[in-house]
Amino acid sequence: MLDERSKLLLKALVERYIEDGQPVGSRTLSRASGLDLSAATIRNVMADLEALGLIASPHTSAGRIPTAKGYRLFVDTMLTANREQLSPPQLIPDQPQKVIVNAAQLLSSLSQFVGVVMAPRRTSVFRHIEFLRLSEGRFLVIIVSPDGDVQNRVIFSETDFTQTQLVEVANFLNMHYVGMTMEQVRERLATEVDSLRGEIATLMLAAVNVSSEAFEQAQDEVVISGERNLLAVSDFSKNMGNLRRAFDLFEQKTQILRLLDISSQAEGVRIYIGGESQVVPFEELSVVSAPYEVDGQVVGTLGVIGPTRMPYDRMIHIVDITSRLVSNALSHHK
Incomplete structure (x- = not known):
């Protein structure tokens, strides 16, 4: 457990580092914290916080930066969400896919990081x-x-059918x-197949199978917007290795889907800090989701994917508002 003084200094250090991205020295921390403490104190x-694994000292600087553990303590116990007045455009009730794409773009433009949206889970019901x-x-x-979503799939059959038979x-x-x-x-077709002509039953079963595949693939859809925003983030622009790993993550999408799937089981806004678990395997990235x-x-x-050094209070507000807008737009689309 940290005493109040240590908490205040850790909070000041994290906030200062988020603001300018530079390791924080004792003199800077003294001014940022507003505490009347000697540099030695x-x-x-800081030495105690480092021993606890909450901050670390980069080799090139005498200052300190937060670790994943330090960010987690800050987010869980010291963060107050910034309720600034955002005026995002409303998401108009429309085809679900359009709402999802617009939401990803909205998250990206408001955060200036990467917006991600997992498409709604659907039951494989057809109209x-x-x-x-x-x-x-x-x-x-x-x-x-x-809900009006259209899926197209090609079926191959050893038996040829006329368009009249297909109708x-x-x-x-x-x-x-x-x-x-x-x-x-x-299941119904399996029991009724005897009463149907063999070739017709075969076509129906083939249609059902490809339809199931179509719905399953739609379940895995994730829309990503604003990857190029990371080019303007110094944490990535100065390290091409970090940038390449981030873009590999966006391209593969599997890790993002797994993360968003975990997030959907939680209530409200959740924060995943890079490096603290395998959920976000890169120390340079954090995710705020809802x-x-x-x-x-x-x-x-x-959610929003951005550098670990992100303004979490603002991101919480952006993600919370957007999740409400999406919920409203999809609920009013009939």
Whole structure:
């Protein structure tokens, strides 16, 4: 446990480092903290904080910088969210994909870092299905979800079908299976397959399988905006290795999806500090995230990715506001 003096000095050090990115010396810390302490006393406190793993001394400087552990203590116990008056544009109720893209861009422009949004989780329910013959044994299946999202997939079949037969199959599916999940349709078809013509049943099963794949792939979608903003952050512009690793993370997306999936299980805004766990494996990056809802049910997550040295109070406010805007826009889209 830290005494009050140590907490005040750690808070001042973290805030000063976030502001200018330079290691903080005892003289600077004395002015920043506003405490009437001798330089020797401050050096002693800094030595204690370093022994606790809360700050570290870069080899090139006599000053100190926060560690991941120091940032975590600051975020959890010393941070007061900055409730500045932001006036972000409203997200207009629209197709879910448009709302997600606009939200990622909004997060990026407000934060000047990277905005990320995980697309809403969907149940694999379809509202309408159509088939289009492309060539012999090759067909396009068009699936429309209840929220208006459209997925297209190509089916290959050893049996060729006329467009009339494809319309017949689509009409049958639309008449008997609309509103069911793809899994429910698959189970029903398995029991009813004997009453259907063999080639028609085969086409239906193929359609259900590719439809399921389409919905599953949509689940994994994450929209990223503003990667180039990191070029203006000194923590990255001065170290091409750090920048390359960050861009590799954005390109692969798997790690981001895993992080956002974890975030969706938590309430409110969460902060993940780089280097403190495998959730964010890079010490140079931190993530501020929050889940968003549709009609009161959590369906996805969004957030800001930026340098560990980010103004967390402002980021909390930006992420919180945007999650509310997205929730409102998606809940009012019918």
